[in-house]
Amino acid sequence: MAPASNVVPDYAGSPVALKYIKRGYTMFFKHGVMLLLVPLAASLVLELGNLYQTGDLSRLWEVAKQTDLTFNLVSAVACCSVLLGVLVSMFLMQQRPVYLVDYHVYRAPDSWKVTRAQFDAIVAATKDFSEDSLQFMSKVLHRSGLGDETYAPPSLTNVPMDLTMSAARTEFEQIAFSAVKDLLNKTGVQPRQIGIIITNSSLFNTTPSLSATIMNHFKMSSKTLNYNLAGMGCSAGVIAIDLARQMLQLYPDSYALVVSTENLTYNWYPGTNKGMLMTNTLFRVGGAAVLLSNKRREAWRSKYTLRHVVRTNLAANDAAYGCVFETEDDSGVRGVKLSKELMSVAGEALKANITTLGPLVLPFSEQLLFAANMVARRVLGRKRVKPYVPDFTTAFNHICIHTGGRGVIDEIEKHLRLNAKIIEPSRAALFRYGNVSSSSIWYVLSYIESFRGVRRGDAVWQLGFGSGFKCNSAVWVANRRVEEPHKAWEGFDVSRMLAELSKC
Template sequence: METSLLRSFSFLAAEISPIFLINFLATTVLVIAAALYFHFRSKSIYLIDFTCYLPPDSLRVPTSNFIEHIEISGMHDRESVDFQTKVLERSGIGAESCMPITVHEIPPYSSLKATRNETETVLFTIVKDLLSKHKINPKSIDILVSNCSLFSPTPSITSMVINKFGFRSNIKSINLSGMGCSAGILSISLAKDLLKVHKNCLALVLSMEAVTPNGYGGRMKSMLLPNILFRMGGAAILLSNRKQEKRIAKYELQHLVRTHIGSDDEAYQSVFQQPDEAGHVGVLLSRALLRVATKALRSNMSELGPLVLPYSVQLRYAWSVICKKLWFLPSEKGIYVPNFKKAIEHFCIHAGGRAVIDGIEDSLKLHKEDGEASRMTLHRFGNTSSSSIWYELCYLEAKGRLKKGNRVWQIAFGSGFKCNSAIWKCISDIDPTKRNAWSDSIHFYPTQTDTLN
């Protein structure tokens, strides 16, 4: 029996030519390689749509109202009132920005119930708007991620949303807190990782900051700044990894780079929640903040650059670094700053304040018009923390500036200290006439004020 089998195999081997064997093996290797590629390849993440909260006009805080309010409330001495007045007048924040109803009261009512009311008002409104716009059943949401840095209640914010809209019991929900203004991109990063693992899923990301409980009543100037800058707002973002969603999606996520320089003491302490000497709790914004943000951005750029920049730009940067080391040039002298405009059409810089926007424009060698969306967002909505980059993208859409194939760079900064970047590619024709948070006022912008000077 064995002898006959061996003779049969010998006969087959004699009939099969070496060329056939080589072709067969090569084809087999290619098939296996292709199968492995399609199995392990990176899945595309699509941004179907997003919506930003538009507060009612009754919650507006014009400069005169803000000043009158803090004077009447009696929470601050004359020096603190004068300081806040001076900073607010030069902040770049306009008369249309809003604060929650409890902050309008005298004295401000910052209870847990009031904070819940603010959170529910913002998130319930934008979730309902986003889901109804696309006729999405809440039970079809597979992943829910929320971020709110300074308000972390029990039950969590995600539980509040699940209870309100009746999401299903096996939804994967995560609530992020204490992550600062850069948490919006952190939430996108987390949702992206979950979408890479779980197939055919919809993810809902919610970004906001609660203003109600975070007013500072002391005298430290560095802790009075958040009183002036932060305003009411939030954003809801719908993501998917389903191929069929590409035809209705607005953007595709191309790159996401996160940088954390918290091992440096100066960076770690640059944004810090703490009590002052009198026991008043607030968030300190140190004078080193701009320097720290620039350092974090530089580190983030070093990772992002090779992913998006043309090789010619990368080579020029590398050569400038080599020359600096060879000739021992001081500081950053002689270092070529890559021109990201060769790869990116639009920029959404976190609207943390005029100084932050100015500093990032200088660091990236951008023109004033590149920071227009950030400046106008600061003017119209104030610093809405993690959601500010979404108001900026919303501004670009309302202005009709996003074209199919364009790439947008969202840059966010946050306590820790963190710098996070997301690169989105526009994959559809954006209709600027569709209603969003800017629709009622977009014709007023850009403002003819010193905010663009």
């Protein structure tokens, strides 16, 4: 693993920063055109209203009937033409709002719970690993930030393990069917009302697809559009949201269902490569079902409105592309290898993503400080002027960080200078559920809603990392006050978690 200093590089003075700053402002001005058209249309309406009240329009009409057109009449016609053009442009450029009606995160039955000690014993009982490999996995597990109430499927906790396709399908169906059923019951939406369904699972993909599996189980309409995202890692949850957003711009009056999960059974690694053993220790059972809509009538009850999605992909870089890679080890055993450059690559992706996101969300004062710091460092030198890291807590009330591991959360906290309170929900999700891949950001948000509540107007930042290498952000704004105790967090003792984590 790379040194901590390499996790989030000095992006304030990096040449790549200018490219991503330009991209951020390009996105800002793209949406800003609409902001300029609104006051222009308003001013034209006021001008025409003034001409009408003073009687100029009536007089101009009489003059037009009796004489040649005057300058004032030409002005009036021009105003009407421009107003019509502005209104047409606003109509064509208008984007449909994307509402997050509700979501549900899966909580496995208590029989699936596995403590760290139990996990060590199960792995040893398989007799697939050397003593060195067992010690390595145990060491990683006990330093990972996971607690003793995470979940693993029976296919892995029963010895001998059942690593068949049938067992993997059973694991997926238990998670996905349960999450979708509870969500639809909660919202009152019928399966046949779903117009778009998107599933994402990086490593487990079947024929028929996972999205078709859900459609079949719930007997959805043949008109439902289904998509299945594969191989996109732990950030695929945000990618799925972005795909749903794009589809909802094309299909009015629709519901979109997003199901994010990962499969442990099919991706267990019984080999000896330490870079591949990491996934055995960190990943646990989890999944989320999310209901989105562009229906105006859903605005009143929906929890959030999607404001921005910023996606960063470093796949053109060989080191980034290969830092999370599915392959065989020297013995021909399939697994996912995590390279030593992973943390450094994640830092580069984060740097690019937040540099693009900043102009869209940060207040002008923070942007001004950041710009001034960049100029000062270029003029006076990087060694003489320390880099300025924007305060993202001025833009966001809540931050949901992907629970990739304790080290990931620690470094983001350190280098973005976030306080312990805003990081706590991410630590809690890691402690209670482990790394649940792309669904982790929803477990973090459910913790916030359960223990703190979200006020109307609060901004929520969901941040995910994944193979490729990708860093993706989704920004939501609360439509109403949300204080909801989620079943996933029933009985959770926050003080006990904090006490246990403080000992590590």
